[in-house]
Each structure stands twice: as structure tokens, then as C-alpha cells.
Amino acid sequence: VEKASGEKVELKEYLEEVWAAVSREAMNMIFEGADASGFEADARLTAMWLWTLKTTANGDEEEIDDSGTTKSLTGYSLEYDAARKIAQGLGAHLDNLSHLVETKGDTATLLSASARTRYLFGKDATETPKGKRKKKDPQMHLDFSGELNRIEEESGSITGELTGKPGSTVLDQLHQCMILFAAGRGEAVKRFLVEEGVGRNPLFWRLAQALSALYPMGTDEKRWVDGVLARKKGLGL
DSSP states (O other), X not given: OBOXXXXXXXXXXXXXXXXXXXXXXXXXXXXXXXXXXXXOHHHHHHHHHHHHHHHHOOSOOOEEOTTSOEEOOSEEEEEHHHHHHHHHHTTOOGGGGTTTEEEETTEEEEXXXXXXXXXXXXXXXXXXXXXXXXXXXXXXXXXXXXXXHHHHHHHTOOSSSOOOOOOSSHHHHHHHHHHHXXXXXXXXXXIIIXXXXXXXXXXXXXXXXXXXXXXXXXXXXXXXXXXXXXXXXXXXX
């Protein structure tokens, strides 16, 4: 393969172009032909990551508990090299997304919404979330609720409602609303969507619809994002 100038295209550069082309086409499919350029890198990477798992049936993204219910745990895993190529095709770098992707050895994990609770609501927004329980602990998916309580105590809140502001990206805002919905913080969800204006951004709902279609059926995250979507009409949005 050669460039128009006659210069030889190295295999690495060729594969990078292939991944970029695949990523662009996948984004068009995920967002139903809409321009995905309005989304920040974290949203585009999350959508592409989940789409890859959905279409290849690979990755460690879920576990079946004793009742037969599927629960999302700490996140959604891929081989590091595959994750790196996905990010590269989207013009993103995993090293710059440590608040969203955790790398251990040859495995990269896209952190679940609940695993990002401390980052999303804590005082130190640069802190990388770290699970406090082992991966196979069946209570992992419930830890976010206790984390919210600890964050409130640290902030000195006496109202029982989080005073934190919406995140800086659409994905962060969606994950915040999902966590608040899951914790039964209905008033906080309303404040984020209505008073803070998060729900007036069409990109928020477009991303929510996309992730609803991409999260594995039966997972908590699928249920949570659907719960947020269900609030839209009732809040006049």
C-alpha cells in the first residue's frame, strides 16, 4: 500500500487508519447516523467499547448471581491492545482517561458507573476510582450507595442531599444521574436534570438512548439508564 506521493504505508499506520474507519462507521450506527463529534472522548469511547463487546460477545462485563439476575460489577473488560486501538481510532488516549479506564497488565477495564462514584461526586475530581471490594463480591454493585453517604459526611452536608455539581462531560452527567436514580435520590436527579439544566441538552438524552441499547440486558446499568430516561417526560423535558 502506498500514499499518493508514492511513500510506502507501514503496517502499523495502515491498521490505525483501518481502526479509525471502523470507529467512524460504528459511531454512525450507534448514534443512528447523527454526528457523534459533539460528544467528548469519554462518551465516544464508552459507546464504542460497549458496542465492541456487544458485537463480539467478548469481555468480562457481567456476572449471574444465585437468583439468575445479571449484575454489572466493576466494569467491562477487553484486552489492552484492543482497547488501545479502539481509543486510538476515536482520537483518544487511554492514559488521559484514567478516571474511566483502569489498566492492569494485559487487561483494560471500562469502569462501571457505580465504580466511578468517588470520582463523580467526591471532592477530588482527579482521583481514580478504586473498588474497595473484591471483584466477585456480590455486594459490589451496592457499594455506591454507601459511598454517596460517605461523600455527604465528608462534605458536611446536613440536608441529606448531595450538593455536588454536574460533571464536565455528558457521560459524567449521565453516570451521576444513573447513580442518584439507583440510590433513590429522586430530588437530586430532578435538580440535576431541571435546575442545573443537564436535561436540556439533547446530547444527554441521545447518549442515554445509545447506552440503553448497548448495556447488556439485565444489568443494573441498563436498568438505571432506563430509569433516567423514564424521568424525561415527567419532568417536562
